[in-house]
Amino acid sequence: MKTIIQTNQLTKSFRHETAIHPLDFTLQQGEICALIGKNGAGKSTFFKMLSGQILPSSGDIALFGQSGKDCGLSRKRIGFIVETPTFFPDFTARQNLEYFRIQRGIAEKKQIQRVLEIVGLAQEKKKKFEQYSLGMKQRLGLALCLLGNPDCLILDEPINGLDAEGIKEIRELLFRLNREQQITILISSHILSELSLLATRFLFIKQGTIIEDISSETLHEKSKKQLKIHTANLSKAVQILERTYPDIDYKVLPDNYLALQNYVDKSQEINRLLVKNEILVDEFRVESLALEDYFLTLEEETNQ
Numbered sequence: 001m002k003t004i005i006q007t008n009q010l011t012k013s014f015r016h017e018t019a020i021h022p023l024d025f026t027l028q029q030g031e032i033c034a035l036i037g038k039n040g041a042g043k044s045t046f047f048k049m050l051s052g053q054i055l056p057s058s059g060d061i062a063l064f065g066q067s068g069k070d071c072g073l074s075r076k077r078i079g080f081i082v083e084t085p086t087f088f089p090d091f092t093a094r095q096n097l098e099y100f101r102i103q104r105g106i107a108e109k110k111q112i113q114r115v116l117e118i119v120g121l122a123q124e125k126k127k128k129f130e131q132y133s134l135g136m137k138q139r140l141g142l143a144l145c146l147l148g149n150p151d152c153l154i155l156d157e158p159i160n161g162l163d164a165e166g167i168k169e170i171r172e173l174l175f176r177l178n179r180e181q182q183i184t185i186l187i188s189s190h191i192l193s194e195l196s197l198l199a200t201r202f203l204f205i206k207q208g209t210i211i212e213d214i215s216s217e218t219l220h221e222k223s224k225k226q227l228k229i230h231t232a233n234l235s236k237a238v239q240i241l242e243r244t245y246p247d248i249d250y251k252v253l254p255d256n257y258l259a260l261q262n263y264v265d266k267s268q269e270i271n272r273l274l275v276k277n278e279i280l281v282d283e284f285r286v287e288s289l290a291l292e293d294y295f296l297t298l299e300e301e302t303n304q
């Protein structure tokens with residue numbers, strides 16, 4: 001498998017703070033890797049270093065095996081959405097792409113039709129950019145990314161502000177690009193439910209440090225079923241459960257939720273036990289741990 005991106009002890013400090021602590025990261029061909037972190041965790045800073053918009057404070061970046069000066073040439077093989085691309089408002093999609101095609105020295109004119117077809121904007125011949133919906137604007141941003149026939153896409157919040165239908169369209173488009181054209185994708189978003197449908201790998205970043213790097217299979221395995229209980233009397237419930245099942249594995253979640261990781265198959269027995277001990281349970285369900293919960297739990301655990 002080919003390595004698309006490799007960083008070695010990459011760091012970035014701004015005047016008053018360190019945004020990225022020494023970061024070692026490898027992205028392999030074919031992956032769809034989701035970068036997940038709270039506001040200010042360092043996602044955009046990392047992406048900007050990869051795109052060459054800002055320089056690292058220390059460490060190396062290798063793109064397609066090339067580092068140093070050659071890294072700049074390899075960058076052409078990557079399509080970036082790192083900041084919302086600026087288009088001319090009174091140009092059509094075609095005119096906007098034509099401008100960027102010339103600016104970037106891309107010889108083949110037919111690339112424009114090709115990328116417009118990929119993102120589903122080929123029929124929009126007359127509409128100007130300013131008349132586009134947000135979804136269309138985002139798709140044009142992706143078309144621009146695809147103009148140079150990239151092998152990899154690095155997308156910072158490409159589904160920001162889209163409605164459910166727009167999000168689904170972009171997801172399906174990214175799936176197609178990955179499966180049919182073997183395009184490797186590194187993507188960030190705050191819409192974790194969406195990333196969980198798309199990504200093959202999840203990278204969690206907190207205060208500039210990767211706190212977890214996990215494949216979707218392992219995540220799925222780890223996030224098997226759990227028993228989620230909501231009660232106002234959480235401490236008493238924990239006490240009784242610990243007394244009855246000494247090896248019980250549980251997590252206390254925010255807002256008076258308790259998640260049991262084992263004894264899930266004994267849900268009826270547990271329910272009866274709590275009721276017998278006069279613990280008022282107002283929610284009791286078996287569920288799969290969602291990516292969102294996984295992220296919040298991870299954030300909490302790393303606070304300790």
Ligand SMILES: Nc1ncnc2c1ncn2[C@@H]1O[C@H](COP(=O)(O)OP(=O)(O)OP(=O)(O)O)[C@@H](O)[C@H]1O
Nearest residue numbers: 014015017019037038039040041042043044045046
């Ligand atoms: N140009 C800059 N000058 C000073 N500090 C900066 C600069 N750019 C980013 N930072 C700081 O670096 C840290 C990481 O910011 P970054 O934008 O990378 O986070 P993020 O994970 O992309 O957040 P968000 O989800 O809000 O986009 C933040 O504390 C931010 O204030």
